[in-house]
Amino acid sequence: MAEERSCASCGGSLTPKFPFVRDAQADDAYAVLVCADCGLGHTDPIPEDIPAAYGGVYYSEQRHGITGRIRAWLRARWVERHAGENVGRNARSIVDAGCGTGEFLREMEGRGWTVGGTELEHRARQLLGTTLDVRADLEQFAERAPIDVVSMWHSLEHTADPKTQVEAAFRLLRPGGRLVVAVPNHGGWEVKLFGRHAFQLDVPRHLYHFDCVSLERLLSDAGFTLEVVGYQELEYDVMCWLQSALNASVSPPNALFNWIIGRPLHGTRGQLVASLVLGGVLLLPAFVAALVSVLVHRGSVLKVVARKSAAVCEAAPGAPSGGGPSPGAPGHS
Ligand SMILES: [Zn+2]
Structure with a gap:
């Protein structure tokens, strides 16, 4: 229960939404x-040993094969389209917070960007090798500031203190620089329909659960202005719907997803077969649901571009900047 916890973003009071959500890995x-x-949304309680909650198998070579390279290409294209247009050709720099196994950074490097990343997870650092400049946190890139773009591809929801993380990105960016954030969309139809079974909750690895309003509030409080909102990411759209439907129907949770990415099997082989068979039946409905939800801006993913506003760039991070949705509606992508 909440006890004395208050909102990690705005300090507001917390009330239970889903009192019982199973950890699919334990x-x-x-x-x-x-x-x-x-x-x-806040996962409660926060695990005392966060690295242990990942079980040492969150990242694997299998998860980042050909799909990882396609995803990196799509993300790079999106960043260049929405956050790179004002960046000079000879000085394009990006730091990816929570860079995982580094495919995105290698793709950006191949496009001529100067790249750096942060990663805490031990297994990911092993897979990264030594060819990329990867450090423990954003603060360690201060000597390379100002940076043109900071990205957080599905890392902010894993961060123990998202407010501090966003403020660190603000300090690193040049005025007019862009912060790119992608997180699961807690305000989408997937959570509305499947509730505590929703695949994207992934407790306790996802410590926070953002919808568009709460994400914009966090960013605007730090001095950013939301410019672009998107609801689609190839790797997540159909998978989220499919695995959520399976989680609501058969045990153990996330059996199909874990099988695809090569995580150890929880449950029996019979349960896995049941998940695979039912998954085949539900594939087409999941595809349709994903497509429609993206079209009406209720998709399973939220990805935004926010600008470090020149008007507040001299203010201390956390200084009042209006809070809540900004009057100018951001564009959609
Ligand atoms: Zn709040």
């Missing part, structure tokens, strides 16, 4: 609490 359960003011 025999544990957590609650998801939401902020009454900004709507940010």
